[in-house]
Amino acid sequence: MTGEDIYFAGVGDVHGEMYEMLGLLKKWESRLSFVLQVGDFEPHRHEADLQTMDAPGKYRKLGSFAHFYNGSAVFPYPVWFIGGNHEPYGFLDRIANNTEIATNCYYLGRVGTVELAGLKIVGLSGIYKEHLFEKRPPIEEIDRHSNADYIGFTENEVLQGLEFQRADILLLHEWPRGLMTPDNRLDVIDPEMVGNEYARMLVDSLKPRLVLCGHMHRYFCHQIVWPDDTITRVCCLAHTRSGSNAVEIFRLSGNRSIESLRSLDER
Template structure:
């Protein structure tokens, strides 16, 4: 029998826009002529019931709060959606299930750090961003805006828990690994887009990627599309990193992979269904869409990086 074929889609920071993501998946299915089997969200999903929730950062209260329709059973996600935590979530709702749970039919929180097997794929994950001052502090119950902010930082024991994972098909993180922009600069590839600041990302996530060596890494947080590879020296496996834009526009917020068994055979960005990469080809900035889409004025672009 031929290996099972899967269409796995990564989506960038949703920030409450569940309806938009559902419509995007409909469009991608039509373009690829097949169903989407699995949707993976890289944090800042914001499954709040109300946009003005007091636990939500003030800059985020203009964002939609569409999750209530799913939580109340009025609407159901058509495809299974699994997400990690970013640094903007309803942390009070997530706190008592660090190993993950189902928030609503077909909406699953993976948890703070761990390993999950989904449709035959081995998927590792680390929620949150790096804040050195809180790395070794215990996690407090997020009952206020301040403690909720602290809940968006990963802790040392969580990193330790996943540091021995191996043979991962996918690794989901919210914040970029440090140094991948410099890696792209060193490659010197011709690109029409400006490169992000070299300091984006954190060293803990980078150390994990260098240690775990997942085949693919999906990131969010910085609201920019990016593509780079790490590893490949000698017999060290290659980790292909795809950083996703926020889910305000699909061009670089949607990244899909088609699998045959556990082998990724092709990948692409956005909703056109056009293939940007095939197995055996290099993965770098030349695989991004040619021109970055312009920002929409109504999608919260005035926020500073830490608020992402």
């Protein structure tokens, strides 16, 4: 380790359980420059926000974000998140990209970018839903629609993502298509159908060094080797309830390489 090393973390679906996320990162708290979260963050400010989230009744819980919103708790490092398919979009769709929604907590937007520690971060919120891909209803009309009509990304958002041209880190909620290999197919019914092709298009075009995603609530790592021998590491993270598989610590070295401390066996 040199003095120039920077540490950051990727975090899987939090589902409103902010203290669980902080607990999993406790050991690293003082060293983390920032945290990247991959959606289903559920930053509900109050009960009313729950009314614009798509989820069955038993999963509609206020969670602990309200403590951070009202200032009775504070994130100890900057947390940047994208949206998943269970978010209070009635809140998130009405704020600008990169808004600080609570101290040290930033929403990257439906599609957005930010530079952190010299790394270009790009994010796409939501999942692929065929009926929303061409057009999602405006948020002002949410009273006339199902909350499920707001969980998908649009073609226009994918195109905006492609316009960023390159990224060091890409944040996705749903996995990119095509991660399964004959010897690493998970125990899913149809491995070829895991993830979506538009997320994959962003990966193939932006060629980030690191992709972080969530949604499936399971840990899975994969490397894509490009023809020029550069590598994209895809890191799918689990739900914070499942413990250490929900977080991954990365080191950005002085030579700008990004290494996972899990793969280095330093955890």
